Amino acid sequence: MEVSVGDVVMPGDTVKDITTITKKETIILGPGLRREADTVYAYKAGVLRKTEPAVYYVDSYQKRYVPNRGEHVVGIVTQKSSDIFKVDIGASEQASLSYLAFEGATKKNRPDIQVGDLVFAKLLVASKDMEPELVCVDSHGKEKKLGILSSDGMLFTCSLSLIRKILNRNSPLFNMLARSQAFEVAAGMNGRVWVKARTIQETIAIATAILAAEYAPLSGIKKLCSDIEKTLLLTQSGNVE
Amino acid sequence: MSANKTKLSKSILEMKFMKRTKEKVEKQQFQEEGEEYFGNELTERMKKDSERFIIEPSYIFCEKLIDGRVSFQGMNPEIERLMEEEQKNECVKVKEKEETDISDEQMAQNWKNYRKMTKTERKYERSLENQNNNDESLPKKPKFLKPQY
Structure with a gap:
């Protein structure tokens, strides 16, 4: 079946817009689309979207993470061997993380990481035939936002589409929550979110807000945040008494 | 076409002034050999490959x-x-972006107009000069005087 932008697509549908365009324009095919000669097929179920100038992709609901190069993920260290750590990133295979891929790490000065620790890392290699490889430094050897996540936070998993929703530039969620409380979030594209706030109640409140945002429209997020703020205030005053 | 083309003989190619041609011929030969060698490895799909699409998996x-x-x-x-x-x-x-209140496109357009204007102006000036010459021959340029010591 032929589909156009905004339609619900099923795997095997052909994208009408691209087949009819005769202009010599480079088209970027995002996740969910693949090409066979000059026809473009969808291979995921979802909604076909287009962003300027000519980026087409399928907006789908998904929970299984498939690693992609350059994405930031939250991983759990599961194994320590002589020169690499094995990290579970929720993909089909465990990723490897070299102990040298940390800021300031040398052969003698190893990073202090134990099995069970959380890391926020970037995917350097992600191919379907090879083991994914992580790094915790950028190309200049600086840690920037990557690295080990402290153990006094909380980790939870959610769908990949929710991650995309909260990480969108236009999403007001974080800014709304930041009005009333201090917190820190590391959201990986693999559907794992690590949150940390001043108290346990606050941490739970942030986590609830993020999870509740999945089914809230953009306009409803403001109300959602103020509701959570109120509940939090009530529980805190209850604790004091 | 290459089959019909007469090939330059080896001895000519060896000559000093044929260096560049020799390089060209060798390159062509290499290309042809490569195509012959790997031609059957190319699949139908690879031949159809167009450069219109970029795949971005993220x-x-x-x-x-x-x-x-x-x-x-x-x-x-x-x-x-x-x-x-x-x-x-x-x-x-x-x-x-905001600081430059004239965009590059505007600037280019402006310069185009400027050039046009100068051309027409020049013409106008020339015509004026001509008229002057015809009407009341301009006072002659003073002759170059040799300095006298």
Whole structure:
């Protein structure tokens, strides 16, 4: 079946817009689309979207993470061997993380990481035939936002589409929550979110807000945040008494 | 076409002044050999490959997503500093665009007009000169005088 932008697509549908365009324009095919000669097929179920100038992709609901190069993920260290750590990133295979891929790490000065620790890392290699490889430094050897996540936070998993929703530039969620409380979030594209706030109640409140945002429209997020703020205030005053 | 073309003989190619031609011929030969050798390895799909499409497997580019590591109200000063820096960089980029109140396109258009104008002006001036010459022959340029010592 032929589909156009905004339609619900099923795997095997052909994208009408691209087949009819005769202009010599480079088209970027995002996740969910693949090409066979000059026809473009969808291979995921979802909604076909287009962003300027000519980026087409399928907006789908998904929970299984498939690693992609350059994405930031939250991983759990599961194994320590002589020169690499094995990290579970929720993909089909465990990723490897070299102990040298940390800021300031040398052969003698190893990073202090134990099995069970959380890391926020970037995917350097992600191919379907090879083991994914992580790094915790950028190309200049600086840690920037990557690295080990402290153990006094909380980790939870959610769908990949929710991650995309909260990480969108236009999403007001974080800014709304930041009005009333201090917190820190590391959201990986693999559907794992690590949150940390001043108290346990606050941490739970942030986590609830993020999870509740999945089914809230953009306009409803403001109300959602103020509701959570109120509940939090009530529980805190209850604790004091 | 290459089959019909008479090939230059080896001895001619060896000559000194044929160096560049020799290189060209050798390159062509190499290309042909390669095509012969790997021709049957190319699949139908590879031949049809067009350069119209770029495959981008990540949502980050498609939806312009942010990094995913954020901190607010002093929870992690290091992260907040980095976030602020990023924001500043973005602001600078936007400002740079805004500061030039004439865009490059406008400038180009303007220069085009300018050139046209100068051409027409020159013509006009020339015609004026001609008229002057005809009407009341301009006073002759003073002759060059040899300096006398």
